[in-house]
Amino acid sequence: MKLALFPLSAHLLPGGIMPLRIFEPRYQRMVAEAQTREFALCMLDPRQPEAMRNMYPIATRVRIVDFDLLPDGLLGITVLGVARARITDLWQESDGLRVGEVEPLPPWQTSRLNADQHALAKALQDVFEDYPEYAALYQRPEWDDASWVAQRWLEVLPIPVEQKQWLMAAENNQPALSLLSGLLVASH
Incomplete structure (x- = not known):
């Protein structure tokens, strides 16, 4: 294409x-x-x-x-x-x-966040509250969708571009969710 x-x-x-x-x-x-x-x-x-x-x-x-x-x-x-x-x-x-x-590339499958991943959605909600102009772009945030949450984090998280590219190329959301969970635990 x-x-x-x-x-x-x-x-x-x-x-x-x-x-x-x-x-x-x-x-x-x-x-x-x-x-x-x-x-x-x-x-x-x-x-x-x-x-x-x-x-x-x-x-x-x-x-x-x-x-x-x-x-x-x-x-x-x-x-x-x-x-x-x-x-x-x-x-x-x-x-x-x-x-x-x-x-x-095939889409990441839609799946609900696991119980131990809900903190990722809550932290992203905090980002939306801190940046209302960014939040206003999303009329219907998909807080329960693991792929949606992971992809929004990858857009805003200040990690090296090469790492983002590697995560974006992954066939599913698991590498991104693992990294994000690790970063959230390390920051608290």
Whole structure:
């Protein structure tokens, strides 16, 4: 599958919501073509010496769920993470928009949090309370869904990008939940 690629300095995972400001012509075109050619958010890799390939391989296919003209005249869009994907090849179009051949990764199975994992949801609720603008993006938080909770934590947790990429590439949520549980225990 071919997707336009939008590199950022942040991760978004399935079920995640992110507002974006679109100002470069190549990304304005990407948004205009979103009905016919989907796009994915990917994480910049500053260590990669070749500027055209400076992206980590695990990306998230997204869907535009809202758009608005911002007070500064720029286009604002809100995207919803739909599915994980692995970038297998990429190239650049004439206006600089990067496009990648991607292979879909299977979704993490939805499951309820175990009794010993409820603290992860409670701690994430505390983050939502501390950052009401972030919380406002989520009209229906899925506090009981282990994958949803793990993916929101991976978006906000300040851990090395390589570690996030490894966790995002995992076939299920267990490595992420194990790491998160360990971090929560260590912080208390």
